[in-house]
Amino acid sequence: MLMPLQSGSIMFATVQSVKKGAAGEPGELHGAFEVNRDMGSLYANTTGGIFGFLDDTSLTGGVEPVPVAGRGQVKIGPAVILSNIAGDSVEEYTIEITRVYPPQEDCNRDLMVKVTDPRLLETTGGIVQGMSGSPILQNGRLVGAVTHVLVNDPTAGYGILAEHMLSMAGLPKGASAA
Structure with a gap:
């Protein structure tokens, strides 16, 4: 069940600690929001994510938009995720896309991924709660985002x-992501 969203704010956050995950016990990121630093507004909470507009572009500081990969461009093999697991710095971590599922209606499980980055495995044990939404990139394109840990x-x-995600947000498939 989704919490209805009438409106909301995008806020700056920092990760303060990590509870490392283990089999049968998902890990999690612990952080804090800067409630007085409004960076944008939210307009939708869907099964495919929370969508909004970023007004404070200081976060994107010189980052170029990335083209979006269509389903046919996503391949089984190496990829990276962008995630923040300490403080406020976003880093790139290696993963493997191990499966691309056939199209399904209202499903946020299009891909199966496996963490291969030794730094991420050491710090978090893999994927932890709080990493949902971490962008997945492959061959210079935005493939998708992390949704669940096993x-x-x-x-x-x-x-x-x-x-x-773009379809759920009502945006064209050819859009770029910044």
Whole structure:
């Protein structure tokens, strides 16, 4: 069940600590929001994510938009996720896309991913609660975002395709992501 969203704010946050995940016990990121630092507004809470507009572009500081991969461009193989697991710095971590599921209606499990980055495995044990929404990139394109961790194997999880998210947000599939 989704919490209805009438309106909301995008706020700056920092990660203060990590509870490392283990089989049967998902880990989590612990952080704090800067409630007096409004960075944008939210307009939708869907099964495919929370959508909004970023007004404070200081976060994007010189980052170029990335083209969105269509389903046919997503391949089984190496990829990266962008995630913040300490403080306020976003870093790139290696993963493997192990499966691309056939199209399904209202599903946020389009991909199966496996964490391969030794730094991420050491710090978090893999995917932890709080990493949902971490962008997945492959071959210079936005493939999707992390959605779930597998409770019995925290090194693996699910992702939603970017084109699926764009559709849920009411945006064209050819859009770029910044």
